[in-house]
Amino acid sequence: MSKTKLPAEMICIVCPRGCHLRVDENLNVTGNACSRGVVYAKTELTHPTRTITSTVRLTGSAVGRVPVKTSEPIPKERIFDVMAEIQRQKAAAPVDCGQVLIKNILGLGADLVATRTIRS
Amino acid sequence: MTDTIITERFDLVIIGAGSAGLAAAAAAAKAGVQKILVLEKEDHPGGILLQCVHNGFGLHRYKEELTGPEYAERVLAESCHHAIDLRCGAMVLSITPEKVIRYSGEKYGYRQACAKTIICATGADERTRGAVRIPGDRPTGVMTAGLAQHYMNLDGYMVGRRVFILGSGDIGLIMSRRVALEGGQVLGVAELMPYSNGLARNIAQCLNDFGIPLYLSHTVRIIRGKDRLEQIVLSQVDGNFDFIPGTDKTFDVDTLLLSVGLIPSNRLLTDLGVRLHPKTGGPVVDETLQTSVPGVFSCGNSLHVHDLADFVSIEGETAGLAAARYLAGETGRLSDSAPLIKTEPGEGISYLLPAKLHTENAGEFLLKFRVKKPYRNVALLLKENGRLIRKVKKPYLLPAEMENLRLKREELVEPAGTLTLEIADE
Incomplete structure (x- = not known):
């Protein structure tokens, strides 16, 4: 992906609108409906990142899994390393939405946080 | 056992505590409706949002990107109001023409609620293998994508190792990525139409990111397997959706997920005599989202299938407000003339x-x-x-x-x- 030839076309994944972006040789972005599209296109062409969402095993509750996400996007090529960490992780109820389950996951500068409050 | 059924009276009874029902409750309470009952069949409020652990929710409504459970948490916080009585684990069985709602649940037994107005926010059902008539054996391992999402995200079961997905709607695309992330091999996504039915961003981030091929104008022709699914045969279709001979491709898979559409769930309303729209499968409504039965409103996926929860919430608010105005005698009691x-x-x-x-x-x-x-x-x-x-x-x-x-x-x-x-x- 990072070796994409310019000009390039891509679908912006920042929001459900899915703008059709075009990036010319000088990294000028067109087709974007908002400024986030420009940031996305440039990041995608230089060092693509993704926010990872998954679930973690939960004990002490009738609910067996707590949903989680990375607090920041992580490098795309590290997706499966991060998933392996998430699969090893366990949490115990109660859990609060936003609670950090893994601080600075794999030193990537993002935390793994719970995305649901589960009391019991 | 007593002879009399516990009967309670409410101004508004809302069926379903998903994004539509909760937003309707919050809007009605804000508009001054005093006694609101929300009935939810699951043990937790939030509806389908709870199993949608991916992000992309709330960009319109909250101007930030949330996951499904986070969105549900926001909506739930907004519907915390003294006028709202939320009861989970309560399955509605019937609605009478007098607007008596009969429901049951472990916590409540068998009860009835008398309502002045009703909002039906019961969501949608997934179309199944039977609905798309895929011939072949009937092994285990063939299931709807939403069911697989429930297994994986709420129950913690992996649905399969070698997975094929039929239907390129958003649920199918989201589940392709989900299976791939958890270490399953997704061999492909097939779409009957010559274009995808999912959001463009989901093609990009769920398929392209993981190198999952998308077969447009293709569908599953045969399912093979004795106990567990073993093989599917994929064929290309022409403009009339007839199979093109010589285009068969076989895939050895243990799981086939179906993302072949949603049908608004309206059994409670059809029993009540509410007229349904032939195209949407939801009730025929006016601008206040009132159905053909006065005082009965519909919103969310049970009215018509939405792509974004944000729009479901807005529609729920419209219904909640309309019910409030109806109760105040302002609108909705217009004569047929x-x-x-x-x-x-x-x-x-x-x-x-x-x-x-x-x-x-x-x-x-x-x-x-x-x-x-x-x-x-x-x-x-x-x-x-x-x-x-x-x-x-x-x-x-x-x-x-x-x-x-x-x-x-x-x-x-x-x-x-x-x-x-x-x-x-x-």
């Missing part, structure tokens, strides 16, 4: 909601519609009794994306007649 504008989908439009507009009721109408096929650089023409009243240019129109159009009362000349929406070349 009240001036009425009927809406009709024209060229290229699959459906147009609401089906009827009472011109004396509101200052603004929100029209919702879908197109029949993808369009580029076209114009939407809104016509009142054949006269053009609005032209909107559109660079893209996709069947997968529900469109909105706001119409001001002043734009309409006549109090009654027919409003049509059609697509024309730009």
Whole structure:
């Protein structure tokens, strides 16, 4: 992906609108409906990142899994390393939405946080 | 056991505590409705949002990107109000013409609630293998994508190791990525239509990111397997959806996920005699989202299938507010002779909601519609009794994306007649 030839076309994944972006040789972005599209296109062409969402095993509750996400996007090529960490992780109820389950996951500068409050 | 059933009285009973039902409850409470009961069949409020652990929710409503459970948490916090009595684990069994709602659950036994108004926010059901009639054996391992999502995200079971997905709707695309992330091999996604039915961003981030091929104009022709699914045969289809001979491809898979559409769930309302829309599968409603039975409203995926939870919430609020106004005697009790504008989908439009507009009721109408096929650089023409009243240019129109159009009362000349929406070349 990072070796994409310019000009390039891509679908912006920042929001459900899915703008059709075009990036010319000088990294000028067109087709974007908002400024986030420009940031996305440039990041995608230089060092693509993704926010990872998954679930973690939960004990002490009738609910067996707590949903989680990375607090920041992580490098795309590290997706499966991060998933392996998430699969090893366990949490115990109660859990609060936003609670950090893994601080600075794999030193990537993002935390793994719970995305649901589960009391019991 | 006592002989009498516990009976309680409410101004408004809402069936379903998902994004539509909770938003309806919050809006009705805010508008001053005193006694609101929300009945939810699951043990936790939030509806389908709880199993949608991916992000992309709330960009319209909260201006930030949330996961499904986070969105549910926000909506739930907004519906925390002394007027709202939320009961989970309560399954509604029937609604009588007198608006008596009978429900049961472990915590409540068998009870009934007498309502002055009802909002039905019961969501949608997934179409199954039977609905798309895939021939072959009947092994285990063939399931709907939403069910697989429940297994994986709420119960913590992996659904399979070698997975194929039929249907490129958003649920199918999201589940492709989910299976891939958890270490399953997704061999492909097949789509009967020559275009995807999912959001473009989901093609990019769920398929392209993981190198999952998308087979357009393809469908599953045969399912093979003794106990567990062993193999599927995929074939290309022509413009009439007939199989093209010689295009068979076999895939050795243990799991086939079906993402082949949703059907609004309205059994409670059809039993009540509510008229359904032939195209959407939801009730025929007016601008207040009132059904053909006075005082009964519908919103969310049980009215018509949405792509975004944000729009479901807005629709829930509309229904909640309409129920409040109905209770206050302001609207919704119009006689059959009240001036009425009927809406009709024209060229290229699959459906147009609401089906009827009472011109004396509101200052603004929100029209919702879908197109029949993808369009580029076209114009939407809104016509009142054949006269053009609005032209909107559109660079893209996709069947997968529900469109909105706001119409001001002043734009309409006549109090009654027919409003049509059609697509024309730009």
